[in-house]
Amino acid sequence: xxxxxxxxxxxxxxxxxxxxxxxxxxxxxxxxxxxxxxxxxxxxxxxxxxxxxxxxxxxxxxxxxxxxxxxxxxxxxxxxxxxxxxxxxxxxxxxxxxxxxxxxxxxxxxxxxxxxxxxxxxxxxxxxxxxxxxxxxx
Amino acid sequence: xxxxxxxxxxxxxxxxxxxxxxxxxxxxxxxxxxxxxxxxxxxxxxxxxxxxxxxxxxxxxxxxxxxxxxxxxxxxxxxxxxxxxxxxxxxxxxxxxxxxxxxxxxxxxxxxxxxxxxxxxxxxxxxxxxxxxxxxxx
DNA sequence: TTGAGTGCAAAGTATTTGCATTCCA
DNA sequence: TGGAATGCAAATACTTTGCACTCAA
Numbered sequence: 001x002x003x004x005x006x007x008x009x010x011x012x013x014x015x016x017x018x019x020x021x022x023x024x025x026x027x028x029x030x031x032x033x034x035x036x037x038x039x040x041x042x043x044x045x046x047x048x049x050x051x052x053x054x055x056x057x058x059x060x061x062x063x064x065x066x067x068x069x070x071x072x073x074x075x076x077x078x079x080x081x082x083x084x085x086x087x088x089x090x091x092x093x094x095x096x097x098x099x100x101x102x103x104x105x106x107x108x109x110x111x112x113x114x115x116x117x118x119x120x121x122x123x124x125x126x127x128x129x130x131x132x133x134x135x136x137x138x
Numbered sequence: 139x140x141x142x143x144x145x146x147x148x149x150x151x152x153x154x155x156x157x158x159x160x161x162x163x164x165x166x167x168x169x170x171x172x173x174x175x176x177x178x179x180x181x182x183x184x185x186x187x188x189x190x191x192x193x194x195x196x197x198x199x200x201x202x203x204x205x206x207x208x209x210x211x212x213x214x215x216x217x218x219x220x221x222x223x224x225x226x227x228x229x230x231x232x233x234x235x236x237x238x239x240x241x242x243x244x245x246x247x248x249x250x251x252x253x254x255x256x257x258x259x260x261x262x263x264x265x266x267x268x269x270x271x272x273x274x275x276x
Numbered sequence: 277t278t279g280a281g282t283g284c285a286a287a288g289t290a291t292t293t294g295c296a297t298t299c300c301a
Numbered sequence: 302t303g304g305a306a307t308g309c310a311a312a313t314a315c316t317t318t319g320c321a322c323t324c325a326a
Contacts, residue, residue, distance in 0.1 A: 015300050015305060035291085050308045055291065057306095071209040071265075076290090090257050099257070105250040109266070112243040118271030119228045119237070125267040127209075128247070133256030153280060153325055173316085188283045193316065195281095282323070292313070300305080 008064045019049055023057040027067050028081045032089075032098055038079070070127045072098055088126040094135035101128075142221075146202045157187055161195040165205050166219045170227075170236055176217070208265045210236055226264040232273035239266075 005024050009016050019042075026041035027033060033041070039054050058079055061067040069077040072091045078098070086103035103123045110121040143162055147154050157180075164179035165171060171179070173192050180187050196217055199205045207215040210229045216236070224241035241261045248259040 013305095017300075017306065019307070048308075052292075052309080053307060090251065090255060090259075092257075093260070099255060101251060101255055101257075105254065106247050109244055109247045113228065113239055113266065113268075116243065117228060117237060117239055118274065119230075119239070119266070119268055120270075120274055121228075121266050121268040122231070127265070128251065128257070128259050129263040130251075130257055130259040136256065136258055151280095155281065155325075157282070186283075190284080190317080191282060278324100278326095280323100280325085282321105284320090284322105286318085286320105288315100288317070290313100290315075292311105294309105294311085296307105296309090298305100298307070301303095 004066060005061075005064075008066060012064070014060075018046065019053050020057050020060070022046055022049065023054060024061055024066060024081075027058075027061070027079050028083065032072075032078050032080050034076045034078055068122075068124050070125050072127050082124070086124050088123055088128065090132065091127055091129050092132035092135055093129055094131055097132055097134075099132065142204060143199075143202075146204060150202070152198075156184065157191050158195050158198070160184055160187065161192060162199055162204060162219075165196075165199070165217050166221065170210075170216045170218050172216055206262050208263050210265050220262070224262055226261055226266065228270065229265055229267050230270035230273055231267055232269055235270055235272075237270065 005021060006016050009020070022042040022045060023038060026038045030037055030041055035051065035054050035058060038058065039049070039051050042049050042054070058067065058069070062069065065082060067079050067081055069079045070089050072078045072089055087100040088103055088106055090099040090101055106121070106123045106126055110123055113119045113121050143159060144154050147158070160180040160183060161176060164176045168175055168179055173189065173196060176196070177187070177189050177192050180192070196205065196207070200207065203220060205217050205219055207217045208227055210216045210227055225238040226241050226244055228237040228239055244259070244261045244264055248261055251257045251259050
């Protein structure tokens with residue numbers, strides 16, 4: 001896990017620290033997580049690790065292209081690893097559940113936007129709000 | 139402008155106030171706006187109107203179905219009127235500009251998600267992040 | 277008249293920043 | 302050793318809430 005981290009850091013002349021390793025690992029383990037959730041996870045192994053460090057590190061990892069985030073809910077950014085298949089997020093407005101869907105579903109959208117507006121879509125950042133099957137059934 | 143407001147309020151037994159009229163008007167004028175921007179706009183005509191009222195009113199207008207919001211950027215929700223054509227939002231990561239695109243572009247996406255996941259998409263809430271034509275050209 | 281709505285101030289939550297200390301290279 | 306990175310605490314931003322006053326019905 002997190003093999004790319006060391007080389008990405010070195011390539012930029014940045015330092016490899018335990019905190020950075022732990023934060024990336026937490027994101028990969030949790031799959032979808034807010035900064036708070038990352039903190040809780042990393043503190044199991046490093047209780048003194050600080051929330052500021054989580055914020056700073058998430059931003060760094062994002063710069064390095066190792067994680068991205070999407071805004072799934074009101075204010076809460078949710079981070080996830082860029083390893084694994086591209087996916088987009090389905091956020092249920094009723095129950096708050098977040099599902100993943102294949103990014104393929106959005107390729108046509110991306111193509112249309114490119115054609116109409118010359119806009120290059122980042123599909124991974126896409127959050128679709130709506131109602132999930134379970135909630136719709138009720 | 140804002141004809142629907144009075145009847146929507148009365149239908150619920152709520153009161154028609156100048157503040158509510160002004161907030162809705164501001165959203166319709168500004169097209170895309172944060173609570174802060176709404177405040178600035180309404181204060182031109184009602185300097186004493188408070189930010190709390192803006193928040194409360196935006197939430198109410200949303201309940202009434204007269205406005206929606208999307209999370210275009212980090213923490214700032216952006217409100218817009220539900221009058222006019224359905225549209226989705228293209229947010230440029232480089233320059234921060236927000237464009238609108240026809241919601242039609244996302245119909246296929248919505249259909250696919252329904253089919254694969256039984257998920258009912260609210261296209262109006264959709265924010266697509268990426269790079270706009272101008273920034274891509276550089 | 278009366279209670280929904282507002283303004284104000286204070287509280288709550290999320291995120292960022294300055295600075296002294298730590299520790300990687 | 303030197304400076305990047307961290308921990309801590311304080312600052313900032315955003316949003317919500319309690320309460321007394323106002324005003325639409």
